[in-house]
Amino acid sequence: MDAPRPEEKIRNVHPPRRRAHLVLVGASHKSAPLSILESIALPPDRVREALPELRAQARLEEALLLSTCNRTEIYGTSADPTASAAELERWMIESARGGERLRPEHIFRRFERDAAGHLFRVGCGADSMMLGETQIAGQIQESLKLAQSAGTIGSYLVRLLAAAFRACKRARSRTGISTGVVSVASATAYLAQRVFGDLDRKEVLILGTGETGALAARHFRKRRPRVLRVANRTPEKAEALAADLGAEAILLEERARALIETDIVVAATRSPEPLVTREMVAEAMRHRASRALLLIDVSLPHNIERSAGDLENVFLHDMNDLRTIVDQSLSRRMKELPGVHQIVNKEVEGFFLKESAIEAGPLIAELRARFVEVRDRELERSLGRFREEDREAARRLAEDLTEKLLRGPIREIREASQRADGGAEPLLWVRRLFGLGSGSEEKE
Amino acid sequence: MDSLLAFLNHLLPVLLAMAWVNYSVYFVRRDPFAQRTATPFLLFTTTLQAVYVGLLGAVYRHHLMASIFEVFSVIALALNAVYLIVETRHRNKSMGVFILPFSALLQLVSSAWISPSREIDPILRDPLFGFHTGSAAIAYSAFLVSAVYGAMYRAFYRALRARRFGLVFERLPSLEVLARMTLGAASVGFAFLSLAILFGAVWAARVVPSFWKDPKFLLTALVWIIYGAAIVSQRLLKQASNRTIAITLAGFLVMVVSFVSLHLFFPTFHEFGG
Numbered sequence: 040m041d042a043p044r045p046e047e048k049i050r051n052v053h054p055p056r057r058r059a060h061l062v063l064v065g066a067s068h069k070s071a072p073l074s075i076l077e078s079i080a081l082p083p084d085r086v087r088e089a090l091p092e093l094r095a096q097a098r099l100e101e102a103l104l105l106s107t108c109n110r111t112e113i114y115g116t117s118a119d120p121t122a123s124a125a126e127l128e129r130w131m132i133e134s135a136r137g138g139e140r141l142r143p144e145h146i147f148r149r150f151e152r153d154a155a156g157h158l159f160r161v162g163c164g165a166d167s168m169m170l171g172e173t174q175i176a177g178q179i180q181e182s183l184k185l186a187q188s189a190g191t192i193g194s195y196l197v198r199l200l201a202a203a204f205r206a207c208k209r210a211r212s213r214t215g216i217s218t219g220v221v222s223v224a225s226a227t228a229y230l231a232q233r234v235f236g237d238l239d240r241k242e243v244l245i246l247g248t249g250e251t252g253a254l255a256a257r258h259f260r261k262r263r264p265r266v267l268r269v270a271n272r273t274p275e276k277a278e279a280l281a282a283d284l285g286a287e288a289i290l291l292e293e294r295a296r297a298l299i300e301t302d303i304v305v306a307a308t309r310s311p312e313p314l315v316t317r318e319m320v321a322e323a324m325r326h327r328a329s330r331a332l333l334l335i336d337v338s339l340p341h342n343i344e345r346s347a348g349d350l351e352n353v354f355l356h357d358m359n360d361l362r363t364i365v366d367q368s369l370s371r372r373m374k375e376l377p378g379v380h381q382i383v384n385k386e387v388e389g390f391f392l393k394e395s396a397i398e399a400g401p402l403i404a405e406l407r408a409r410f411v412e413v414r415d416r417e418l419e420r421s422l423g424r425f426r427e428e429d430r431e432a433a434r435r436l437a438e439d440l441t442e443k444l445l446r447g448p449i450r451e452i453r454e455a456s457q458r459a460d461g462g463a464e465p466l467l468w469v470r471r472l473f474g475l476g477s478g479s480e481e482k483e
Numbered sequence: 484m485d486s487l488l489a490f491l492n493h494l495l496p497v498l499l500a501m502a503w504v505n506y507s508v509y510f511v512r513r514d515p516f517a518q519r520t521a522t523p524f525l526l527f528t529t530t531l532q533a534v535y536v537g538l539l540g541a542v543y544r545h546h547l548m549a550s551i552f553e554v555f556s557v558i559a560l561a562l563n564a565v566y567l568i569v570e571t572r573h574r575n576k577s578m579g580v581f582i583l584p585f586s587a588l589l590q591l592v593s594s595a596w597i598s599p600s601r602e603i604d605p606i607l608r609d610p611l612f613g614f615h616t617g618s619a620a621i622a623y624s625a626f627l628v629s630a631v632y633g634a635m636y637r638a639f640y641r642a643l644r645a646r647r648f649g650l651v652f653e654r655l656p657s658l659e660v661l662a663r664m665t666l667g668a669a670s671v672g673f674a675f676l677s678l679a680i681l682f683g684a685v686w687a688a689r690v691v692p693s694f695w696k697d698p699k700f701l702l703t704a705l706v707w708i709i710y711g712a713a714i715v716s717q718r719l720l721k722q723a724s725n726r727t728i729a730i731t732l733a734g735f736l737v738m739v740v741s742f743v744s745l746h747l748f749f750p751t752f753h754e755f756g757g
Contacts, residue, residue: 233652331723
């Protein structure tokens with residue numbers, strides 16, 4: 040039988056703490072068409088069932104599955120990340136449903152820092168289709184809960200996610216990645232806020248309960264106006280939306296009277312004739328004293344007469360204005376991306392530094408314990424030879440010497456553990472040099 | 484003490500210019516560092532200004548109204564103080580970029596030409612005169628703040644009507660908040676101008692019995708009436724904000740034009756020591 044090579048011998052004698060290797064396999068709106076992403080998106084129940092299955096198949100230690108309409112991504116830790124990534128890719132292709140097939144070129148793989156950086160960017164909304172959106176952070180939180188309930192997540196991924204949330208918080212507070220608005224519906228409420236500030240004392244009237252009207256109503260609801268009214272040609276529809284939003288339903292015929300009290304009107308119907316005329320607005324303004332009136336017309340054809348916008352203290356805006364606001368907002372968010380990437384890179388480095396410190400920590404403690412043990416044993420053996428008044432000085436000398444001798448190796452351990460490869464080999468040599476981990480006695 | 488005063492005299496315009504740059508960076512770039520530091524830095528600078536004005540008054544033993552340059556220092560201090568109060572109340576620091584150039588300029592002019600003297604007209608040591616001039620300084624500062632806010636309101640109003648969604652739309656406080664800030668500052672100015680007129684009338688009745696014929700008094704009364712009309716029309720008659728703000732801006736214009744022309748062309752008893 041051949042003699043083992045030195046590295047093997049070291050490994051056999053003192054097995055090191057194995058590092059968790061982060062692996063990510065996924066497909067997103069940047070790598071695959073939406074029709075394919077739909078075919079691999081999983082509802083929460085299915086995610087919970089799939090997690091143990093894919094963990095076993097890909098031999099992952101920990102696993103987390105993030106599945107939204109724009110991305111399906113699996114994060115895991117593995118002893119053999121390349122093999123695990125190949126298995127995860129196979130799992131994704133096999134589990135895809137529907138007509139258009141998921142192919143390998145739709146799938147991306149990331150490892151270690153790249154994988155962590157990707158997660159952090161996703162969390163910040165910097166990888167989202169709607170740049171800077173905040174919903175994704177909640178979806179990551181949800182996937183964490185699912186992985187916890189499936190029992191597939193451990194301390195490493197929990198720490199990774201905590202770091203990701205920290206990075207997101209920092210990016211959102213220190214850059215403008217999530218400022219402004221990115222949809223026409225949210226732009227209606229944003230425009231109202233630019234005119235009136237807080238809406239808690241304002242009254243809002245939504246004309247039309249179609250998709251746009253309902254979306255605008257939901258955005259206004261979030262800003263808690265004093266009164267939110269909904270009107271529609273079909274009263275039942277208005278009542279249904281009002282009940283859903285805790286709003287007040289009125290008849291469309293009551294709109295002229297409602298204009299007197301209302302501060303913001305959003306018109307979103309398909310009426311071929313204007314529902315709000317200049318005369319109606321002029322009459323309302325006579326009763327409104329000093330209060331301004333904001334009219335937002337998102338209908339085609341227009342539902343509010345253009346000339347109503349010429350009246351004093353009346354602000355009339357339409358779909359084009361809202362699109363301009365959205366476009367400007369998106370272009371500003373684009374400009375914030377370099378700042379977000381800078382924060383993400385810093386946070387990723389910070390995460391891996393902490394991880395390496397966690398891994399180096401037990402070794403440093405072991406090394407210190409060994410030095411202290413030798414020092415105390417020698418002191419016990421030798422102190423009796425000193426005069427009573429010299430013993431304290433001798434003890435202090437021994438302690439100082441121990442600390443000074445430890446300083447160099449500890450620094451080296453920390454530096455080695457912070458290297459990209461985790462410093463496995465140097466750490467093994469430290470264990471061998473100082474006889475750690477085997478319980479062997481130091482040779483004098 | 485003189486060397487400390489000289490040091491502060493040189494330092495204050497620099498600090499105010501720095502504060503203005505900080506507010507500008509915040510306004511244009513929404514820079515987080517500028518956001519964190521703008522208000523504390525201005526507060527520190529304003530405190531130093533107060534120390535400077537207080538020391539100047541204590542050392543030279545008179546109210547700082549002996550020359551136009553002393554007045555400028557007091558108005559710069561009052562301007563910053565009024566601005567800080569409005570900023571804190573409305574929790575919006577977007578307007579510092581428009582207010583601070585005025586206080587920095589006033590302080591710079593004052594620092595460049597101020598030459599306080601212990602030999603002054605004894606009336607400048609009268610406490611009633613101190614209340615009169617102090618109230619007037621606060622009133623004019625508040626009117627200046629109100630005018631800046633009013634001008635911004637007009638700019639925002641026009642941008643909205645013209646459907647321009649640039650920096651004015653993005654960065655200024657909302658239109659309604661701007662209206663409240665404009666009218667709030669105008670109300671403060673009106674209240675202090677009323678006090679200034681009251682203290683001035685009581686004091687002048689003893690010293691200059693025919694004070695009511697003085698052109699400066701008459702123009703001050705006109706400014707008081709215009710601002711009073713604006714406040715009444717807003718609070719009692721519920722006039723639309725854009726009209727009320729137009730009245731306040733007219734009041735400010737009358738104030739500036741009349742005071743400049745008075746200073747240049749008409750004799751007035753409002754000249755002491757300078």
